[in-house]
Amino acid sequence: MLENSYHDQLPSSFYSEQAPVPVAAPEMFVYNHQLAADLDLPADWQDAKKAMAWLSGNMAVADSQPIAQAYAGHQFGHFTMLGDGRAILLGEIVKEDQRYDMQLKGSGRTLFSRKGDGRATLYSMLREYLISEAMHHLGIPTTRSLAVVKSGEKVQREYQHEGAILTRIAKSHLRVGTFEFARVYRSDEELKQLLDYSIQRHDPSLVGQEDVAMKFFQSVIDRQIDLVVHWMRVGFIHGVMNTDNTSIAGESIDYGPCAFMNAYHPDTVFSSIDRQGRYAYSNQPRIVHWNLAVLANALLPLLDQDEKKAIERVEAVLNEFPEMYRARYFSMMLNKLGIAQQKPDDAVLVQELMQLLAEHRIDYTNFFVSLRHDSITEKALLEDERFISWKQRWKEAHERDVPKGLQLMDENNPVVIPRNHLVEQALEEAVDGKMKPFNDLLEKLSQPYAQDQSLQEVPEGFDRLYQTYCGT
Incomplete structure (x- = not known):
C-alpha cells in the first residue's frame, strides 16, 4: 500500500531507518473515517484492530520502510541540528499522482531524539487532531490527522500523562530546515538531489526548466504568502514558527503552542515559550519573510556559482515579498469586509478598522460576522x-x-473557530474518557461558515491568563 520515495530517491544521510517502538496496550481513541475514505485506504483500514496495530507501531504496515527524517532549523532565531526525535515516516499514500506522507508522531526514540523520550501525551495529540481538522475545514492548507491511539503507557512531563500516538498526513514533511541540513552538513551534490526531489514532489511543472532553483524558491514564497494570509484571515497564531516548522508544501504543520485570537490585538501571544513575542499574531508575515531568507541562503550554491551574484538574485526576489504580501493581505481583508469592487484607497479602511478593533479589544471573529448581518452590539465601538x-x-x-x-x-x-476555552474543556474531558464534548466541538468545527450557528462568547478574563505549550 505504501511507497517511500524519500527513502528511495534521497541519500541515506537524509534519514535514519527506524521502526516505531511498540507500545504496551494500544487503544484506538479517535479515527478519522472520512479522511481514510478520502485517501482511498484499503478496506482493511476500516478494521479497528488492524488499524490500531498499524498506527500504534505494534505491527508493520505492508510495504512500509519506516524512517526518521534528518533536518536542522532555526528555533527562535538560533540554528541547531534537529531531526524526527519522536516521529516515524511510515511511507507515502499515492492518490491521483499526489503523494501523502503517513507519519506516526509519538512513536518512540530515534537517532535524532537527543534527550527526549520520543513519546507524546494524549492531550497534545488530541489537540493536534482537533486543530488540524479545524484548519482543514476553515479552508487553510494543513497537515491532517488520521488517528490518535492511546499507548497504554505513561509519559512524564511536568507530571505523568497518558501517552498516545498521532497519525499525521501531509503532502510532505520537507521543511526549510531540511534544506538547511543539506546546506550545512551535506555536499552541494546532495543539496541538488534534495532540490530535484522537492520539485518532483511539489512543483513537477518545473522539471526540465532553466533556472529551476530560483523558480522553485519563488513557488515556495508564493505558497507561504498564501498560507500566512489565511492565518491572518481567521486570527490563527502558530506560536512556534521555527524554520523546521516551515513546510515546503505550504501547509500549516505542528500544532503545539498554537491558538486562535479572540479579542483583536496585533501583539497577541499565547505560547508559554515565546516570551519576547517573536511569533505574535502581527509578526507572522515578518517571520515568514525571515524564514524564506534562510531558505534562500541554503539554495545559494544552486542559484549561481558566484555567491555574490547568487545573493544579489535572491535579495531582489526577497525584496518583493513585502509588497506581494501586502497586496494579498489587503485583498483578503477587503473580502472579509465584503468589498467586491476593490480600489487602492480601500486599504485605508482596513488600517483604520484594525486600529479601532485593537483599541476597543473587539472580538475579531464575531466582529466580521456581526458587520455582515448589521448586528454589532459593542456600545463603546x-x-x-x-x-x-x-x-x-x-x-x-x-x-x-x-x-x-x-x-x-x-x-x-x-462563525465558528476553535475557541481556546472550548478546546481546553474538550481536551480535559477527553483525556478523562468523556468524548462527547470533543466530538461535539469537532462537529461544529467541521462547518465553520454555517451562518445558522450563534456567535461564540468567551468567558471574561479567560485569555488574559491563557497559555499554550509545546507538549515536549
Missing part, C-alpha cells in the same frame, strides 16, 4: 465617532456590489 465615520465609508464601498460582497463575507468570515 458604536459610540466612537471614528467608527461611525468608518462605517459610513465602508458602506459606500460595500454597496458597489452588494450581492458579491455578501458572498465574499460569508466565504471568508468563519
Whole structure:
C-alpha cells in the first residue's frame, strides 16, 4: 500500500531507518473515517484492530520502510541540528499522482531524539487532531490527522500523562530546515538531489526548466504568502514558527503552542515559550519573510556559482515579498469586509478598522460576522465617532456590489473557530474518557461558515491568563 520515495530517491544521510517502538496496550481513541475514505485506504483500514496495530507501531504496515527524517532549523532565531526525535515516516499514500506522507508522531526514540523520550501525551495529540481538522475545514492548507491511539503507557512531563500516538498526513514533511541540513552538513551534490526531489514532489511543472532553483524558491514564497494570509484571515497564531516548522508544501504543520485570537490585538501571544513575542499574531508575515531568507541562503550554491551574484538574485526576489504580501493581505481583508469592487484607497479602511478593533479589544471573529448581518452590539465601538465615520465609508464601498460582497463575507468570515476555552474543556474531558464534548466541538468545527450557528462568547478574563505549550 505504501511507497517511500524519500527513502528511495534521497541519500541515506537524509534519514535514519527506524521502526516505531511498540507500545504496551494500544487503544484506538479517535479515527478519522472520512479522511481514510478520502485517501482511498484499503478496506482493511476500516478494521479497528488492524488499524490500531498499524498506527500504534505494534505491527508493520505492508510495504512500509519506516524512517526518521534528518533536518536542522532555526528555533527562535538560533540554528541547531534537529531531526524526527519522536516521529516515524511510515511511507507515502499515492492518490491521483499526489503523494501523502503517513507519519506516526509519538512513536518512540530515534537517532535524532537527543534527550527526549520520543513519546507524546494524549492531550497534545488530541489537540493536534482537533486543530488540524479545524484548519482543514476553515479552508487553510494543513497537515491532517488520521488517528490518535492511546499507548497504554505513561509519559512524564511536568507530571505523568497518558501517552498516545498521532497519525499525521501531509503532502510532505520537507521543511526549510531540511534544506538547511543539506546546506550545512551535506555536499552541494546532495543539496541538488534534495532540490530535484522537492520539485518532483511539489512543483513537477518545473522539471526540465532553466533556472529551476530560483523558480522553485519563488513557488515556495508564493505558497507561504498564501498560507500566512489565511492565518491572518481567521486570527490563527502558530506560536512556534521555527524554520523546521516551515513546510515546503505550504501547509500549516505542528500544532503545539498554537491558538486562535479572540479579542483583536496585533501583539497577541499565547505560547508559554515565546516570551519576547517573536511569533505574535502581527509578526507572522515578518517571520515568514525571515524564514524564506534562510531558505534562500541554503539554495545559494544552486542559484549561481558566484555567491555574490547568487545573493544579489535572491535579495531582489526577497525584496518583493513585502509588497506581494501586502497586496494579498489587503485583498483578503477587503473580502472579509465584503468589498467586491476593490480600489487602492480601500486599504485605508482596513488600517483604520484594525486600529479601532485593537483599541476597543473587539472580538475579531464575531466582529466580521456581526458587520455582515448589521448586528454589532459593542456600545463603546458604536459610540466612537471614528467608527461611525468608518462605517459610513465602508458602506459606500460595500454597496458597489452588494450581492458579491455578501458572498465574499460569508466565504471568508468563519462563525465558528476553535475557541481556546472550548478546546481546553474538550481536551480535559477527553483525556478523562468523556468524548462527547470533543466530538461535539469537532462537529461544529467541521462547518465553520454555517451562518445558522450563534456567535461564540468567551468567558471574561479567560485569555488574559491563557497559555499554550509545546507538549515536549
